[in-house]
Amino acid sequence: xxxxxxxxxxxxxxxxxxxxxxxxxxxxxxxxxxxxxxxxxxxxxxxxxxxxxxxxxxxxxxxxxxxxxxxxxxxxxxxxxxxxxxxxxxxxxxxxxxxxxxxxxxxxxxxxxxxxxxxxxxxxxxxxxxxxxxxxxxxxxxxxxxxxxxxxxxxxxxxxxxxxxxxxxxxxxxxxxxxxxxxxxxxxxxxxxxxxxxxxxxxxxxxxxxxxxxxxxxxxxxxxxxxxxxxxxxxxxxxxxxxxxxxxxxxxxxxxxxxxxxxxxxxxxxxxxxxxxxxxxxxxxxxxxxxxxxxxxxxxxxxxxxxxxxxxxxxxxxxxxxxxxxxxxxxxxxxxxxxxxxxxxxxxxxxxxxxxxxxxxxxxxxxxxxxxxxxxxxxxxxxxxxxxxxxxxxxxxxxxxxxxxxxxxxxxxxxxxxxxxxxxxxxxxxxxxxxxxxxxxxxxxxxxxxxxxxxxxxxxxxxxxxxxxxxxxxxxxxxxxxxxxxxxxxxxxx
Amino acid sequence: xxxxxxxxxxxxxxxxxxxxxxxxxxxxxxxxxxxxxxxxxxxxxxxxxxxxxxxxxxxxxxxxxxxxxxxxxxxxxxxxxxxxxxxxxxxxxxxxxxxxxxxxxxxxxxxxxxxxxxxxxxxxxxxxxxxxxxxxxxxxxxxxxxxxxxxxxxxxxxxxxxxxxxxxxxxxx
Numbered sequence: 001x002x003x004x005x006x007x008x009x010x011x012x013x014x015x016x017x018x019x020x021x022x023x024x025x026x027x028x029x030x031x032x033x034x035x036x037x038x039x040x041x042x043x044x045x046x047x048x049x050x051x052x053x054x055x056x057x058x059x060x061x062x063x064x065x066x067x068x069x070x071x072x073x074x075x076x077x078x079x080x081x082x083x084x085x086x087x088x089x090x091x092x093x094x095x096x097x098x099x100x101x102x103x104x105x106x107x108x109x110x111x112x113x114x115x116x117x118x119x120x121x122x123x124x125x126x127x128x129x130x131x132x133x134x135x136x137x138x139x140x141x142x143x144x145x146x147x148x149x150x151x152x153x154x155x156x157x158x159x160x161x162x163x164x165x166x167x168x169x170x171x172x173x174x175x176x177x178x179x180x181x182x183x184x185x186x187x188x189x190x191x192x193x194x195x196x197x198x199x200x201x202x203x204x205x206x207x208x209x210x211x212x213x214x215x216x217x218x219x220x221x222x223x224x225x226x227x228x229x230x231x232x233x234x235x236x237x238x239x240x241x242x243x244x245x246x247x248x249x250x251x252x253x254x255x256x257x258x259x260x261x262x263x264x265x266x267x268x269x270x271x272x273x274x275x276x277x278x279x280x281x282x283x284x285x286x287x288x289x290x291x292x293x294x295x296x297x298x299x300x301x302x303x304x305x306x307x308x309x310x311x312x313x314x315x316x317x318x319x320x321x322x323x324x325x326x327x328x329x330x331x332x333x334x335x336x337x338x339x340x341x342x343x344x345x346x347x348x349x350x351x352x353x354x355x356x357x358x359x360x361x362x363x364x365x366x367x368x369x370x371x372x373x374x375x376x377x378x379x380x381x382x383x384x385x386x387x388x389x390x391x392x393x394x395x396x397x398x399x400x401x402x403x404x405x406x407x408x409x410x411x412x413x414x415x416x417x418x419x420x421x422x423x424x425x426x427x428x429x430x431x432x433x434x435x436x437x438x439x440x441x442x443x444x445x446x447x448x449x450x451x452x453x454x455x456x457x458x459x460x461x462x463x464x465x466x467x468x469x470x471x472x473x474x475x476x477x478x479x480x481x482x483x484x485x486x487x488x489x490x491x492x493x494x
Numbered sequence: 495x496x497x498x499x500x501x502x503x504x505x506x507x508x509x510x511x512x513x514x515x516x517x518x519x520x521x522x523x524x525x526x527x528x529x530x531x532x533x534x535x536x537x538x539x540x541x542x543x544x545x546x547x548x549x550x551x552x553x554x555x556x557x558x559x560x561x562x563x564x565x566x567x568x569x570x571x572x573x574x575x576x577x578x579x580x581x582x583x584x585x586x587x588x589x590x591x592x593x594x595x596x597x598x599x600x601x602x603x604x605x606x607x608x609x610x611x612x613x614x615x616x617x618x619x620x621x622x623x624x625x626x627x628x629x630x631x632x633x634x635x636x637x638x639x640x641x642x643x644x645x646x647x648x649x650x651x652x653x654x655x656x657x658x659x660x661x662x663x664x665x666x667x
Contacts, residue, residue: 341625343598345502350625352599356554356561357538380599380649384625408566413538413554420567450567455506456528457544458562458569459499460521461551463508464532465540465560466497466573468517 001317002026002077002101006070007041009081010060012371012387013293014041017079020309029073031066033059035379040371047073054381060084063091067098077101077316079309083383086292087114103316105270105291113266113289117160117198123286126265128258131277131285133200141181147199148177154202157181159188159195165235166191170202205437206277207246208232209284211259212300214311215268216321223256223263223274224300224308225330230436231425233348238418238441239425240296241335242303245396245434246278255284260325262289271297271312280437295338295388298367302334302392333399334392337407337422341384344421344448352380356414361406365392365399368406378415386417396434400426420450498574505574558652592640592659594631599651600624602644607657611639619657620644637661 005021006029007014018028018041030045035054042048049069052059059065061084070078078100080086086104093107104110113119117137120130134147137160148155148171157180159167167188169180181197189195212224228244229237247255259274266289273294275287297308306323315321342348358374370387372378378386389410391403407423425431430444437443497508509522519530531543540551542564552563559572600622607619618630619639637659644656 346597347629349598349629352624356556357552359552380601380624382625410566411552411563411568413552413561413563413568414556416568416570423566450501450569452504454564454567455501455504455569456523456526457542457549457551457564458501458567458571459497459506459508459523460528460530460544461540461542461553461562461564462499462560462571462573463497463510463521464519464530464542465534465551465553467495467510467512467519468532469534 002075002313004029004073004075005077005079005103005313006031006066006073006075007045007079007081008060008066009079009084009086010036010039010041010371010382012040012369012385013081013083013295015044015371016369017081017309018044020307020313023307024310024313026313029069029075031060031069033381035377035381038376040373040376043373049073054379056084056381060382063088063094066091067094067100070095070100071098075100077103077313079103079312080292082292082295087290089114101316103270103312105268105272109267109269110291113291115160116158116162116288119266119288120286122265123262126261128262128265128286129284131200131203131287134198137196137198139185139196141178144181144197144199145174145177149174151199151201154204155199156202157184157197157199159184159192159197161188161192161194161196163192167197168235203277203279203285205439206279207244207436208237208275208287208438209244209247209255209278210273210275210290210294211256212294212297212308213259213263213268213272213274214308214315214321214323215263215270215272216315217269217318218320220321221260221263221268222321222323222325222328223259224304224306224328226252226255227294227296227299228436229296230438231431231440232438233441237296237338238340239335239337239422239431240299241333241396241399242299243333245436251282251284258284258286262286270315271308277438295385296336298369298388298390299334299336299392302365302367302390303330303332305329332392332394333396334390335396335399335403335426336388336390337403337426338385338418339387339389339410339412339422340418341378341386341415342418343416344418345450348418350380350384351416352378352384354378354414355386355412357411358413359409359411360387361389361409363402363406365402366390366406367392368410372412386412386415397432400432420454421445421448424448500572500574500577501569592634592637592661593655594619594634594657594659595655596622596631596650596652598624599649600629602646602648602650602656603628605642605644605646605657606630607639607642609639609642613637613639613659622650631656633659635659635661 004027021028028045030048031051051065085091089107089111092102095102157169169184171180185195207230215221227242229240231239262274273290276284278284360368367390393399511520521528533541554561559570603623604621613633615635620631640660641658
């Protein structure tokens, strides 16, 4: 087993990976940029190395510097977390060349599955249903249009190198096609330096269902059931759960088998996720494989009792899987919500700044994977996720009620977060009923505004505080010499 | 006494009456009346009895007001007294001003106008990036670009004037 692992990431996921390392008796090495000198992940690690300026390209994406840091610290393996270099085949290959173990799939697997059309081809060969559409990307607008007509509108244009909704356009009719191709191609070109597009049939109101897979280096592959991640905003998942309220036991088994077939067909090793879309008729289609640990992996851990990071490390160390598909435990229901430092009232504009007060919730079935602390600074350079709050319970309804209760007792002051928006979603009728297609937010929460009654309470609290707090001395007084009892007693009344 | 409080665009007068016990308060917001009991527990925490039920409220002074959280609902409450003070000290004529400032700390990605350009209301002026997301600051009204005080890659914070516009009204003064 490894003695020391470098975690090439930051924030909550770096902290989460380190905790498993600590349990396994493995030393941890954090890396940090100028913006993260006092970040949570730096304080969690046994050792922390500075890797550069705040700009991701000069630190967390700087492969040279990360490899140097690994060598310098004597780490034997690198865990990439998610985002940054987690799905970068070149980085995985460079680790291998430098004699370091990359905790993830082999570079060639990342490369194959990262190319969306190559992945579609692999899946079709393996008999996994793919969304009807092209198997080869193109930059020829005429060819794209012909394919769209053959499939029938509406269609969706996607970038071959795509991800994160970039270069993606839904096209309703032939008239919109030309403008959509032009803008998607230029977006793909600037985001990925690859403007090639392909056309797929667009499914109306599908659900996003994904299967967690685990594969070792000895040919064993299995799945750890599904997660439903249909609640999305701008193609970004915000609430995830397992089991999916939409799957029957039969469908779960069929989709699970397809996920394992997909893993085997691509030569997969380590933990990964096979994503599907499920249409309103109960037909499922392969979407893509994420070749890393997912943000939403905790819901799987909460219902199976397994530690996915421990399995990742075991697999990377060459150990065979000791689990058997039919003996994988699973109980109850878990729901995760992602808490972002964004202002839901200002079109979700990110909010950086200092965390002035932080009281995380606790209680039975509650887990908080958190990347901030009271006094920390949420930097403006990185993804605005500050925490993932997960609740598990014996049933979906129990988990839902727990998550609402936990969100209502979660206090984060200083930076604005999406907590009020998440509470309203979880309390809504359609969510409670499990009616959650991917256009849920557009259907029910477009232009969300907080309730007037909630604002009344905040205003009352302000006024009540103003009227009953001790009278502060004149503002100039503090600067004159020694502190008075008013300074040392703060708001306590005499 | 009467407070003039604001959360975002939502401004409300709050009438407050203190009872014989100074911790017994009655608030009226438009036609909504709340009977409130209040205990200050420490500098960040108070307990509020609102219409018979006790709740915890967490408070923190924030550069732009007071950040308050009750039952997971967090708002930045601004007091008109402080707002008018801010306005006086900054010397800016808030409403009529054509001074463009970012809503959050961010980085300038692109500047879409040049000095002397005529712009229409809603036209994009400066593109900012914060936490991987881009947003465009646009012209609040028709006018002409008088000055540009920023450059691509600059780190900017609320209060920094990025672009000064000369608006039509101002010209006529």
